[in-house]
Ligand SMILES: Nc1ncnc2c1ncn2[C@@H]1O[C@H](COP(=O)(O)OP(=O)(O)OP(=O)(O)O)[C@@H](O)[C@H]1O
């Protein structure tokens with residue numbers, strides 16, 4: 001009986017970058033490595049994870065749970081027909097209400113934290129709506145999926161910025177003065193020198209040094225892990241250094257570079273045919289990449305990862321040479 005539980009939220013700044021495909025196939029890969037896994041559709045209002053898992057949309061979901069009030073949360077978690085893998089639907093029969101109350105959110109977070117499985121994979125909606133940021137904060141280490149398109153990378157940085165601001169505002173919420181500094185900084189663009197998180201920390205330290213320390217310690221707990229999707233070539237990873245600097249200088253946190261998935265026509269083909277990518281096309285490059293990420297999750301998720309960028313570049317070059325013969 002596995003007692004340890006790892007929750008992995010999967011988010012993105014921009015929509016359509018492949019979160020659901022990745023979350024579904026990562027869940028299957030983890031399950032096929034022998035770990036009990038629950039794939040959760042938390043894209044409330046736009047749930048479609050079931051399609052990537054080859055399931056019908058006929059089960060009640062989180063929307064029904066919050067609306068009805070008399071459904072037990074455990075009853076929502078259904079078998080998938082895939083050994084070790086269960087599924088928790090999002091909208092289910094009740095398309096989600098955009099605003100959930102504070103109490104509903106607390107109830108939902110508590111239930112999500114208590115799901116009994118070795119891995120709980122959360123497929124989130126795109127962007128930075130409040131619920132998404134809250135769900136991403138369910139774990140210190142979450143995954144952010146991005147493509148290499150400039151708009152996707154920019155939105156990913158914006159997601160992280162909004163997330164960190166939310167974390168900070170939670171810590172300083174009882175200090176009106178600090179909160180006001182945060183609110184006015186939040187309304188201005190990032191990275192223009194004075195508007196970095198380190199500038200904010202200095203400002204908070206002027207008011208209350210202990211509070212600033214608490215903010216710093218809390219922010220340091222978070223270590224997002226980036227998965228690059230729809231890549232064409234390992235050279236695209238040349239952006240890593242610049243990305244690291246932007247995140248470090250602007251947000252005073254570090255992120256790990258965790259995975260690279262090549263663009264693969266089989267992904268869309270599988271979706272069109274209502275097939276499950278990693279099961280029907282296990283030898284496709286995207287399936288191989290996701291399988292590799294799943295093995296990495298089981299091996300290193302709890303560790304701190306030094307030089308993750310170098311590691312990812314080496315891995316990606318190796319996959320590229322194996323697959324394309326280095327062309
Ligand atoms: N590695 C890939 N190669 C080719 N196509 C891909 C790849 N990954 C995802 N796709 C395609 O990209 C599209 C978007 O994928 P998906 O629905 O998983 O994105 P998403 O981030 O969950 O979107 P949303 O923000 O709307 O929830 C789909 O058509 C999917 O088949």
Ligand SMILES: [Mg+2]
Pocket residue numbers: 019020021043048123124
């Ligand atoms: Mg999705």
